[in-house]
Amino acid sequence: MAGRIKSGKVVLNIVLAVLSFVNIFPFIWLVLSSFKLNKDIITETPTLFPVVWTLQNYTLLTKAAPFLRFFMNSVIVSGVSTLFVLISCSAMGYIFAKYNFKGKNFFFMMIIATILIPMYTYFIPMYLTIRALGWVNTYAGIIYPLIIMSSGIFFLRQTISMIPDDLIDSSRIDGSSEFRVYWHVIIPLSQSALAAIAIVNWVFTWSRFLWPLIVASSERLFTMEIGLAYFRRSFMVEYGGTMAACVVTLIPVLVVFLIFRTRIIEGIAFTGMKS
Amino acid sequence: MLNALIGAPGSIRRNKAYFIMAIFLPVVFLFVVVRVIPILSTLALSFTNYNMQRPITKFVGLENFIRLFGDDIFQMSFRNSLQFVLVALPAEIILGLAIALMLNSELRAEGYFQTLFFIPYILPMVPAAIIWQWIYAPGNFGLANFFLESLGFHRVGWLIDSKVALNAIIAMHVWKNLGFFIVIFLVGLKDIPPDFRDASRVDGATAWQRIWRIELPIIRPVILFTSVMASIWALSAFTEVYIMTQGTDASTGVEISVLVFQIYVEGFRYFRMGYSSAICLVLFIVSLLLVLIQFRLFREK
Numbered sequence: 001m002a003g004r005i006k007s008g009k010v011v012l013n014i015v016l017a018v019l020s021f022v023n024i025f026p027f028i029w030l031v032l033s034s035f036k037l038n039k040d041i042i043t044e045t046p047t048l049f050p051v052v053w054t055l056q057n058y059t060l061l062t063k064a065a066p067f068l069r070f071f072m073n074s075v076i077v078s079g080v081s082t083l084f085v086l087i088s089c090s091a092m093g094y095i096f097a098k099y100n101f102k103g104k105n106f107f108f109m110m111i112i113a114t115i116l117i118p119m120y121t122y123f124i125p126m127y128l129t130i131r132a133l134g135w136v137n138t139y140a141g142i143i144y145p146l147i148i149m150s151s152g153i154f155f156l157r158q159t160i161s162m163i164p165d166d167l168i169d170s171s172r173i174d175g176s177s178e179f180r181v182y183w184h185v186i187i188p189l190s191q192s193a194l195a196a197i198a199i200v201n202w203v204f205t206w207s208r209f210l211w212p213l214i215v216a217s218s219e220r221l222f223t224m225e226i227g228l229a230y231f232r233r234s235f236m237v238e239y240g241g242t243m244a245a246c247v248v249t250l251i252p253v254l255v256v257f258l259i260f261r262t263r264i265i266e267g268i269a270f271t272g273m274k275s
Numbered sequence: 276m277l278n279a280l281i282g283a284p285g286s287i288r289r290n291k292a293y294f295i296m297a298i299f300l301p302v303v304f305l306f307v308v309v310r311v312i313p314i315l316s317t318l319a320l321s322f323t324n325y326n327m328q329r330p331i332t333k334f335v336g337l338e339n340f341i342r343l344f345g346d347d348i349f350q351m352s353f354r355n356s357l358q359f360v361l362v363a364l365p366a367e368i369i370l371g372l373a374i375a376l377m378l379n380s381e382l383r384a385e386g387y388f389q390t391l392f393f394i395p396y397i398l399p400m401v402p403a404a405i406i407w408q409w410i411y412a413p414g415n416f417g418l419a420n421f422f423l424e425s426l427g428f429h430r431v432g433w434l435i436d437s438k439v440a441l442n443a444i445i446a447m448h449v450w451k452n453l454g455f456f457i458v459i460f461l462v463g464l465k466d467i468p469p470d471f472r473d474a475s476r477v478d479g480a481t482a483w484q485r486i487w488r489i490e491l492p493i494i495r496p497v498i499l500f501t502s503v504m505a506s507i508w509a510l511s512a513f514t515e516v517y518i519m520t521q522g523t524d525a526s527t528g529v530e531i532s533v534l535v536f537q538i539y540v541e542g543f544r545y546f547r548m549g550y551s552s553a554i555c556l557v558l559f560i561v562s563l564l565l566v567l568i569q570f571r572l573f574r575e576k
Binding site: 009012013015016017019021023024026027041042046088091092095099101110114116117118120121122123124125127129144145147148150172177178182203207209210224225228229232242243246247249250253254261264265268269 | 287294313327511538542
């Protein structure tokens with residue numbers, strides 16, 4: 001019996017190893033190909049590893065498009081969005097978890113109700129608004145819909161409601177204002193939830209495509225994603241250049257993911273599960 | 276009067292009132308501005324002939340919706356989006372569950388496998404779609420055809436053959452999102468108290484019986500949630516379709532439209548924003564219907 005379970009586990013391990021390898025094989029292939037010569041990419045007999053290792057695709061890349069600029073744009077958009085989301089989620093989470101006043105539940109339901117409505121469906125009025133504000137083709141316009149994260153508010157409410165009331169009350173009795181309570185009790189005690197929200201929001205704003213595509217019309221404001229989609233055309237047959245551009249776009253997210261992988265998976269599992 | 280309403284100066288109640296005014300109200304205001312008003316405005320716009328390049332806008336009642344019935348491109352995108360749901364949803368649920376069940380057997384390398392399966396989900400869609408466009412490349416240098424030919428099969432025109440193209444894109448969509456479903460199912464399976472598993476082992480149940488009789492019934496709410504997510508994502512698929520069908524040269528890609536693609540084209544290429552809003556409303560109603568149907572199905576059993 002024990003032997004059967006053991007050999008069963010060996011089989012499972014092998015099956016999972018093969019499946020997970022196949023699953024990420026496109027990325028492995030991509031990274032290796034970005035070091036290949038163009039003629040070794042478009043060939044009848046592809047090899048896994050480059051026949052000749054070359055960096056020419058990456059040097060071509062910096063000449064073809066200002067990817068550093070795109071990178072900075074993505075950092076600005078994701079960074080500002082995440083800052084807004086952190087403040088609003090923690091403060092709203094605190095209020096929804098620990099306050100009682102008329103209308104609280106109404107507002108809470110209103111926020112929950114919007115979680116499941118895809119943002120695509122209300123891009124048109126949002127676009128008209130930022131056009132009226134003169135924000136088309138500005139950072140403000142790109143960041144505009146990303147300042148609120150409904151599922152994050154819900155996540156923080158759940159986390160903060162687990163903080164014992166005694167802690168909050170004793171701080172209040174010591175004469176702390178609500179801002180002090182928020183800053184010195186709530187924020188430190190919900191740190192790991194806030195970190196999860198920050199990372200998840202960072203990664204997903206980084207990947208936004210359609211909204212920046214609509215709003216950013218000049219190259220100066222392109223994010224990594226838009227820049228990649230746009231400049232793919234200028235490479236045409238230069239597959240190697242496209243591959244290198246893809247690698248450059250993937251790396252920042254991959255690094256963030258590998259550093260914070262447990263938090264990200266927990267954060268997504270939680271915001272996903274409980275919404 | 277003021278003291279009665281928000282408490283005496285310096286009191287906890289007064290402090291809370293200040294906090295609400297300083298934080299809660301501004302955030303709610305922003306929320307209303309970037310979510311509630313746009314959602315309601317879409318509804319209102321869908322009954323107008325609003326066009327950004329034309330000054331006169333009037334209320335046209337149901338005209339936009341009637342026009343949708345005669346719009347062949349809309350009908351095609353509607354069917355394509357439905358096919359997206361019908362293929363992607365079962366594929367994601369079945370594959371996700373199968374892999375999660377395999378992962379949930381006290382393996383030492385579980386964390387590593389989970390990470391590897393999760394990577395495609397977390398990485399941005401644009402580069403992922405470009406990779407797949409290249410995997411599906413026509414002729415002999417696409418990876419998919421290379422493997423098919425080495426195994427002795429004929430080449431397939433993955434993104435060229437209009438019968439294959441949509442399903443090829445859906446396969447990519449499933450691959451991209453699978454990691455999410457695996458993780459959610461795994462969380463659900465881990466929440467089952469170990470007693471159940473031990474008891475079934477003592478009773479001599481096979482792994483197969485345990486899965487069908489105990490684990491799947493317990494995680495039914497999780498399956499409901501994931502199938503709701505899967506259908507909403509499938510209905511609102513855009514980036515993968517946009518990238519993979521916008522050919523870099525004449526040799527790749529047929530025009531395949533889905534609902535969000537039509538919203539984009541009508542609204543932001545032709546600026547027919549009233550008409551585009553009507554498609555938004557259709558998309559919203561279809562996803563609402565799908566969610567309601569799923570809740571029904573899962574409750575009745």
